Structure formats: structure tokens, C-alpha cells
Amino acid sequence: MSSTKLQCYPSPLLPNEQKHKLPPLAFDASFLKNQSDITPQFIWPDEEKPCQNLPELRVPPIDLKEFLSGDPNLVLKTSLLVDEACKKHGFFQVVNHCVDSKLIAKAHENMSFFFDMPLYEKQRAQRKVDDYCGYASSFTGRFSSKLPWKETLSFRYCADEEFPDIIENYIVNLMGEDYRKFGRVYQEYCEAMSSLSLVIMELLGISLGVGRNHFRETFENSDSIMRLNYYPPCQKPDLTLGTGPHCDPTSLTILHQDDVSGLQVFVDKKWHSVNPMPNAFVVNIGDTFMALSNGIYKSCLHRAVVNNQVPRKSLAFFLCPNKHKVIQPPNTLINDQNPRKYSDFMWKNLLEFTQKHYRADMKTLDAFKDWLTQKYD
DSSP, rough: OOOTOOOOOOOOOOOOSSOOOOOOOOOOOOHTTTTTTTOGGGOOOOSSSOOOOOOOOOOOEEHHHHHHOOOOOHHHHHHHHHHHHHHHTTEEEEEEEOOOOHHHHHHHHHHHHHHHHHHHHHHHHHHHEEEEOOEEEEETTTTTOOOOOOOOEEEEEOOSSSSSTTHHHHHHHHGGGHHHHHHHHHHHHHHHHHHHHHHHHHHHHHTTSSSSSHHHHHHOOOEEEEEEEEEESSSSSOOOOOOEOOOSSSEEEEEEEEESOOOOEEEEEEEEEOOOOOOEHHHHHHHHHHHHHHHTTTOOEEEOOOOSOOOOEEEEEHHHHHHHOOOOOOOOOOSSOOOSSSSOOHHHHHHHHHHHHOOOTTTTTHHHHHHHHHHHO
């Protein structure tokens, strides 16, 4: 297939999409990154377009070496920093996290290798309808307007011993034996992210006053999502977005950025940039953990912007509970001053809702509640 042709195919629409509908496109970055004109599907409304010269968000660097030192004063220090950030906007960064820098580098190198391939080769891993795993070119298979200027490759990762080497096997089955080493890199990366996420859950448990093990035990048999994000250059970056404004419906996101800025967070009624910090992971609270904390910790609106010079890449690990886990906060987080905010739900239902029925935004949990009521009435 020629890289200079845009391929059209049917695309389901979600209820909260714009009313005007245009034919969907296959997103061929090798062609589109040099085009001065942008197809209407990629142009965002004026009120959502990116703005220049944003203030930088003060995101505290959390030293996990201090947290794991056993020193009560250092544990208290880190837990207070996390508590303040999570109550305000849900974003912080972790340093001294013990994740092998060579593994991180290999994950970025293999991401570049994949997204530099011709479109027809990447489409061997094409995401199936209603699935969250596989290759997606700008989510053209799901949406028909306000399309993000990006490509993604997503995998399912299970911490359960029942699913050993799940990513490696998935890649080999999808792409062939030649891609085994590629799959092995992300298998090892997700194992490292899973271990890191449990340490962060210990920290969040202490910060919320429910004990070190409460949330760790909740996520020990996690069923998570790994996503490689590639944002190619755009010659009209002021008209589009790499990722539109949304709150993550998952529990916790652990993001490793390259050295290109692009992440922005909406705090105090304005957008702020979160610039890359060397050897750090950006962590943010998702909707599911906001429900687990009974609304004490915030899932904050964020987005990604693009530029006209260089691509931007990021590795996003979305920690999720077991699909059948009932999401409910500890009783100690419910009182007269902070009554119950959300009804019990299972993660598999929220995942279905955001994959098949709703485009995630800052009102996902409220819309999900209404959908559940209609579904089971």
C-alpha cells in the first residue's frame, strides 16, 4: 500500500462525539508529518486547541529510595508530598525508582523501531473492533472527529502467574517469531512497571492512612494495559492535539517521556506543562483510584500537544485491578465530612464502557454511573 494514500473504512461513533461526521482516515505518519494542510477530522474546536507559553506545573519529585529506607521521618516526608499533590491534581514524579535505565532505553529504542516501519507492516498488529490491544492509527477505527495526532501500540499485561509471558506471546502470535525479542522487551518492562506500581500503592496507602498493604493487596493480581505512544511532527500543531483532554479511567498511570515536552495538565482553571525530568516517571491518579479513595485523591484532566519539528514518544503503563475486582473505598475513608462518592462497580464494566460506549473525559464516572443504572434497571 502506498504511504501517500489515505485509506477509508467504517468507523463506529460514540454518543459524546460531535454531530458532524466525516469519513475516517488511516493515519500514515510518514506522509502526514510533512503536509501543510490538515484533514478536518484532525482539527479540534477553538476552545480545545493548544495555547502557547504555558506555566509549568510544580510536580513534586518523590524519592522512592527515601520511602523504602525504613526511616520514619523520610517515609512521612514522601507521604505528605504525595498526599498534597494527589489532593490537588493527582500528578507527581518518582525518582530513584530502581527501574533499570538500560531496560527503559531498550523500550524507547524498540518503540522507535516499530513506529518507523511502513504503515502496512504496523497494520499487521491492527487493533480489532472493541479491543484495547494492538496497533491504532489515531483511533480512526473508533472516532470520526477530533482525532488525535498519534499512533499507539497497546498490550494487555497480567500480573497473575496464570499468564506468564503474556506480552511476548501476544506479539509473536500477532507479528511472527522475528518479533520475539521485541515482545520480550515489553514483557520485562511491564514486569518492572508492575513491581514499581505496587511500591507506589504502598505509598498511597500510607498517605491516605489506610496502611501500607491495603492497596498493594488490591492490585497484586492486576490486569493492566501497556501503551506505546508516538506523536509525529505536525506542520500545523496549533490546530490539533496529540491526545485530547481526558482523565484516565484506569487506576494509576506510570509514564516515561522522552526529552520532548508535550504533556499538559489542567489545574486551577488553566493548562500547565509537565516537562520531562531525566530518570523520572510521571505518575497520575486515574478515575478508578479516585473512586477507591472516595474522591479524596483527584483524577485530573490532561492532554498531549505536538510540535512541527520532532516526534515525541512516551511509554504509558496503566495499572488496573483484576477485571472482576469490586471497586469500593475502605470504610475509614467514609465519614460525615466525606460521605460515599461512588457506588460499587467492577473494573471490567468501566473498561467496557470506555472502550465501546464513551470517549473518556472529565465526566466519565458520572456518565458510567448513568450507563450502569440503565443497563441493569
